[in-house]
Amino acid sequence: MQHVAIADQVDELHDPTSFITKYIWSQDHKVIAIQYGSTAIFVGLIALALSGLMRLQLGFPDTFDFIDPSSYLQFVTMHGMIMVVYLLTALLLGGFGNYMIPLMCGARDMVFPYLNMLSFWFYFVSVLILLASFFVPGGPTGAGWTLYPPQAILNGTPGYDWGIILMLVSLAVFVIAFTMGGLNYVTTVLQARTSGMTLMRMPLTVWAIFVATILGLLAFPALLVSAIMMLLDKLIGTSFFMPALVSLGENLDYTGGSPVLFQHLFWFFGHPEVYIVALPAFGMVSDVISVHARKNIFGYRMMVWAIVAIGALSFVVWAHHMYVSVMHPAFGFFFATTTLIIAVPTAIKVYNWVLTLWKGNIHLTVPMLFAIGFIFTFTHGGLTGLFLGNVTIDLPLSDTYFVVAHFHMVMGVSPVMVLFAAIYHWYPLMTGRMLDEGLGKLHFWVTFLGTYAIYLPMHYLGFLGVPRRYFAMGTTDFIPASAQDLNASITIAALIVGAAQMIFIYNVIVSLRHGKKAGKNPWRATSLEWQTPDVPPHHGNWGPELPKVYRWAYDYSVPGAKDDFIPQTQPVLEGEQSEEAEAMRK
Amino acid sequence: MSLFKTLQEKPWETPEAAGSIAIAQDFDPAKIAVRFIMAVVGVLFFLFIITFLARSQYPDFEALAGQPWQPFSDASRLWINTFILVFASLFIQFGVRKAKEQRQDAVVIGVSLAAFFSVLFLVAQLDLWRGMLAMGFYVNTNPANSYFYALTGIHGLHLLGGLIVLANVVFRVWYDDKFSSISRPLQHCATYWHFMLGIWVVLFALLTSESETINTLAGLCGF
Known part of the structure; x- marks a missing residue:
């Protein structure tokens, strides 16, 4: 404690006065x-x-x-x-x-x-x-x-x-x-x-961002190291990564460097990077689900532990991106095992989101729709990750559209769904106005169904063996001509989803001026950010006195309470403790 | 461990009065930040060293020490540079001690000498580079050379960053005329200086290792 x-x-706060200190060098x-x-x-x-x-x-x-x-x-x-x-x-x-x-x-x-x-x-x-x-x-x-x-x-x-x-x-x-x-x-x-x-x-949002930041601080140096070494290879002609080779009939000056070394460095950054993106999304979606289901998050402690465990494990799975590079089979076994282990805390989180919804008082607001959409897309992306985490399944699927579909579902669409949920959820706090709900729902349904129209067929293309990164397929015996029809339909879906994002941009811009006034705490949330004296919060956030916190961030639908939420700043009522303790005993 | 204890708390069970659990702690964000900076820089050099060991197992790698014609078989230049950096560390620590005793003159001497020796170290390292180049050990002739320049260069840049922060600390104390407040920031600078010295000692050991030593280390890492 x-x-x-x-x-x-x-006493250190100085309110900025000029436009430049307020909005540019802020x-x-x-x-x-x-x-x-x-x-x-x-x-x-x-x-x-x-x-x-x-x-x-x-x-x-x-x-x-x-x-x-x-x-x-x-x-x-x-x-x-x-x-x-x-x-x-x-x-x-x-x-x-x-x-x-x-x-x-x-x-x-x-x-x-x-x-x-x-x-x-x-x-x-x-x-x-x-x-x-x-x-x-x-x-x-x-x-x-x-x-x-x-x-x-x-x-x-x-x-x-x-x-x-x-x-x-x-x-x-x-x-x-x-x-x-x-x-x-x-x-x-x-x-x-x-x-x-x-x-x-x-709140889990802060926990998740906290752990993700630690991951970033420890993982980004790997990217920096590889960037510096590759720059030296390019500019000064060192041979950190560059092997001796002949290019366009000409012997280059490079001597026996190791390209695989770069891959290790890159993925030592690259895999934690997946969780640098995923963990904040996990945290924010937890809070959105809890608020809009009017229910405390299921298994708060387990959620925190899962965040920490995922963070730690994310540093020992990187080589599952490199099964098709040269690797000792024992390493493949090791990295496949760690990859499957990391699925355990991740699955715990998914169960807990679903269990939070269970018997909750679900409000199908736009943020909630996106949050539920995230549970779908993330589960699908996560399950194909289990396929690819196994060496024997990864080898034939590597560098096909199956991989493209997998990572777009799990770390493209899913975090973006949470970002939309978060923007629809916290926009009223940031601007004092609500986003238009009708446009939001339209945006959600086109995006959600559209992403399935894009990525579900891609898994199938991957099974057919269609390689990724190719400019054109040409004529290949094992790929049927109908694959091209699938590709055309994916393109149409992708263009529609892309265009639908303009609805969102329009909504964000127009609602700045013409959105419904949000007032204080429009979602009736417990967490501290909604308890500021002004909405949107002014410089210094809290007026003359900092808030005092008396409880956790998830007191929703507490039995016997006046409202279905008790803000974190609400002091403990007399008898509340004993009543809860009694409930716990039962 | 308190972390595990914290993680076992059941926040839903204990809606206590805020006052009872609000224990005002030492508010020193810079201390936390310096620790994280050292972690980040540590990881940076750790990764460089790991790639060094991995790269050393390729046939074109020639260690910089061992045979008489290799530059660090006689490491006296490196020893001199090391002692210069040790002096910088000692003097900044001296400054910290005197700052706690609130002895302004002594602090000025300590910090000035620390800065002087740090700059001297950087100049000496540059001179080392010049010497290497003069002997024909260019950046791209051998991966060991490349690592020598990359590692010393990045170490130097980090020390330079430390000097900028130190200058900022001194300037702020001077500007605000609040000598009494220098103790803690100076302590953080000293921590960083000792850390940079530690990194340098590791790099020194690595760069002057003969190929057998490097091969053993690489073998231990599984390369």
Whole structure:
């Protein structure tokens, strides 16, 4: 119980006055969160457009002159990298982490506001560097989002000259930005919680972001190391990763480096990265489900333990991405086993979400729809992960559309479903207005059904053996001609889903001005972020006095209580303790 | 362990009064942050070293020590640099001790000398680079050379970062004219300095290892 720090730094607060200090060089965690979020969504839309172009080529080959094999590979690469790193990581941790941690812990701001501001601007620079690669000679890199050497920096790969350098530099800058932000998140959680907010009273959102940030702090160095070493290989001619090879009939100066070494480094970052994205989504969806089912989250402690266990295990599964690289069978066995073990805490979480819904007072609001949609998509994506986690099943399925379908379901669609749930849920807090519910439901149903229309057939294409990353199938005996019809239908579904996101963007922009006024605590939630004196919260969040916390964040539908929710700031009523203790005894 | 105890709490059972569990703790976020920074930097160098060991098992790798013509068979230059960094660490620790005693003059001397020796270390490392280049040990002639330049370069950059933070600490104390508040930030700087010294000692050991030692280490790691 000694983990509570009282950190009221009210005398250090200076309300920003000018436009620039308030909205540009802001040190307020809420403004930084919005800056992070809007930048991330902006690049995310670019990545969405790129996926549309890819689908056009796959669905209707030989139709579009402006997509050649090189540009196709560039679209694939940039789509993947932007979505995973610059959208999901930045929006979940930089956006929601920044917004939620101080408000949910009862702090006035992050503990290092200046560092927090630097974090955003470094992120912004990394985005600019990344986007700059569209405008350099040769265009962006087309090496695939995994950037495997030796091909990533060799003549013949699109963007092998400028594009790959800009990509690596941008990633290095992103890692620095993330580290600055991450230091803030963990330190704020550990040091700036308000009176009464013990670690085990924190909402699962904060727990999940906290653990994900620790993962990020320990995993991103692997990306930095590989980026630095590959840059040296490219620019100075070292041979960390580059083997001795002949390119276009010419002996290159590289001597016996190890490309597999890069793969190990990359995936030592890459696998935790999956959970850096997934864990915050797990946390936020837990809170959304609990609020909209008017029921405490089922198995809170188990949920926290599962988050911690997943975080720890995520560092010992990385080589399951490398079964088709060279690997000793014993290692394959080891990594298959750890991969299956990590499914246990993950499954516990899924059961607990479902059990939270069970006999709950379910309100099918838009956030709830997205949260339930997430349970579906995540279960489907997770189950195909069990297939691919086994070496013998992975070998034939590797590099087919089955893999594409799997990871899009599990770490593409699922976190995005949670992001939508979270935006619909917390938009009223951020802006003081509700998003339009009708448009929201339309957005949900098109997105939810549309993603199934896209990814369910892809599993089938994978079973047929259709390889991923190919610009065109050509004539291949084992792939029936009907696979092309499937591809065309996937493309149509993808374009519809892509267009449906414009409904969301429209909703977000128009509701800023014309949305229904939200008032205080429109979802009747218990957690601290809804208990601020002003909505949206002002600079410093809490007015003159920090809130005091008396209970956990999940007191919904408590028997005998006046309302169906008791805010965390509500002092314990007389007799409440004994009544609960009695209920426990029964 | 308190972490396990914390994780076993049942928050739904104990709606106590907030006052009873709000134990004001030492509020020192910078201390936590420095620990996390050391963890991050530690992982960074750990990964570099692991790849070093993995890469060392390929035939083109030639260790930098062992045979007479290899540069670190005589490691006296490295020893000098190490002693310079040890002095930096000692003086910053001296500064911390004097800051606790609130002796301003002594702190100024300690911090200045620490900064001086740190800069001297960086210059000496650059001179080491110059010497290596003069002997024909270029960055890309051998993976061991590449690692030498990469590891020392990144270590130097981290020390440079520490110097910038130290300058910021000194500047803030000077600017606010609040000498009494220097003790804790200086302590954090000292922790980081000792950590960078520790990293350097590990790198020193690695770079001056002969190929048998490296092969044994790599074997232990399973390469």
